[in-house]
Amino acid sequence: MGRKYEILRLLDGSETQAAVQRESRGRILLAGLEGAGKSSLYNWLHACEVSPVDVMAETRKPAEEVLGLFTLLDLPEQDESPTRWSSYEPAPTMEGGHWGTEYGYSPDSYWHPPPSSLIPEAELVILVVDAEMGLTPGVFRWFCRLHARGQPLVIALNKIDCLDAGGVAQAQALEQRLAVPVVPISAREGTNVLEQLLPQVVSLCPSLLLPLGRDVPLFRAAAGRALVRQAALTCGLVGIEPVPLLDVPFQLAIEARLILQLAALYGRPPGERGGLRQEIVIALLVGVSLRYASQQLAKLAPMVGWLLSGLLSGGGLWVMGWLTLHYFEWYGRGKPALWAGRRTFAALPRWRRSEEQPEEAREA
Ligand SMILES: Nc1nc2c(ncn2[C@@H]2O[C@H](COP(=O)(O)OP(=O)(O)OP(=O)(O)O)[C@@H](O)[C@H]2O)c(=O)[nH]1
Ligand SMILES: [Mg+2]
Structure with missing residues (x-):
């Protein structure tokens, strides 16, 4: 490279480039119980139907779906071991002597969620919670597990279009109870997603600004x-x-x-x-x-x-x-x-x- 390009080397230095490339990578875990609205949120952000939205939310699918910056993770409502179920959760039903036969799952595959250790690494977790269901024991258990991992966590209280007064009171109550930011959103209509949820994500984890901007047009x-x-x-x-x-x-x-x-x-x-x-x-x-x-x-x-x-x-x-x-x-x-x-x-x-x-x- 000639002398006239020396200034280019200074300004377009590989170290700065490498640093920017590092900044451009990131991972956000979009987790939630089935039917909470993870796919709807992902699809709204990307303005297309990438992740299938289930009307029958109880349909079982692979637990983890990696889509660029986002990893969508289905969290089963039930705990890891049926023996640990308590009175507030119903026991699994038997269908003609078989477990969950209508979905073709054996007891093992049906009732064993991914262990906490298998939750993918991420810079930040967005826990999508169905506002109509509220803080169920299942959600609370997963919240504790995810929170204990130490990554920044924000709760997206979804489906506020079904609530009165935009879910503000519910979000505040949940925020006080769990001591993490709670943003009321509607993934279906996109309410508060760009205005509140993503800015909250960036304020919790500033290094995600560039990857989020790249990934979400x-x-x-x-x-x-x-x-x-x-x-x-x-x-x-x-x-x-x-x-x-x-x-x-x-x-x-x-x-x-x-x-x-x-x-x-x-x-x-x-x-x-x-x-x-x-x-x-x-x-x-x-x-x-x-x-x-x-x-x-x-x-x-x-x-x-x-x-x-x-x-x-x-x-x-x-x-x-x-x-x-x-x-x-x-x-x-x-x-x-x-x-x-x-x-x-x-x-x-x-x-x-x-x-x-x-x-x-x-x-x-
Ligand atoms: N009213 C309303 N319905 C919503 C909203 N977001 C999602 N839904 C509905 O909730 C159901 C489940 O949405 P999904 O986006 O498939 O939820 P999911 O978390 O990806 O579900 P799984 O992939 O099955 O775990 C669908 O019928 C959606 O139309 C919302 O903001 N408002
Ligand atoms: Mg989905």
Whole structure:
């Protein structure tokens, strides 16, 4: 790689890329008793019918279904051992001398749920609870098991469309009782899912912001905006330091990382053939040069200058991040980039735009 690409190595460094790739992976366990609404929630988030929704919720299926970021886990209502059943749960019925013959299950397969040790690893657990059923002994037992594993846990109190007053009172009561966040939702209608449930997930486990944005198209733009906000805040704080130019490497690193994160969010990994290397450099050069010039000037005046510098830093990154976000947003839709910088540089001879653009984008 020639000298002119050295700056690319700095900005598009493999360490930053690897860190962003690590951030892009994650796992969320979507657990709940049968019929609680796991499949409905997954399908609503992904705007398609991927996981079958059962009208006959008691139908038995494999306990675990891995779908990208989410692992759907059916939790049987009954405890692991029939001998441990107590008076509040009915004993299994015998059908003509056979156990559960209508479903074709033997006592072993029918009554043995996955042991706790087989619950898949995840960064966070969403326990889906049927609001109409409430906190049954079965739900409570599984809650205790999942909670004891130490991963962050949020309860999605589902089917609130069937309750009066949106299930707010039930959610509060459950939250007080179990001391974990409870979000009332309707998986069927999508009520509170994007507005409350996913933000709650991210606040419990911030590293899931990027994977969630990647996996859930409806949440992508919100995740992008949150990433831009976080980076702008960090950049603003770094920009307050008083020594001119000392902050520049840090600012560049924050900026490059943000672009890599946004690229990962929209499934455009830098470094791929015809990838984003040039775009990263253009973003950094165009967005940064004006900002740093004014910032370094501002540092000549103490106190006010430092604050001004921090504001310029954070504000500049916010504008650049916002433009980048829109660029990816439009690029993903196959439309021409809105970003003026891209158009300017599109005329450069080394710009291998034709190799990387989707067919519709080239036609547009
Ligand atoms: N009213 C209402 N019904 C819902 C809601 N979410 C799910 N249901 C219904 O509840 C039933 C079970 O939903 P599923 O999404 O299949 O539940 P599940 O947890 O995946 O069930 P299993 O895969 O059998 O464990 C279906 O009839 C859904 O239509 C909701 O928010 N409101
Ligand atoms: Mg299901």
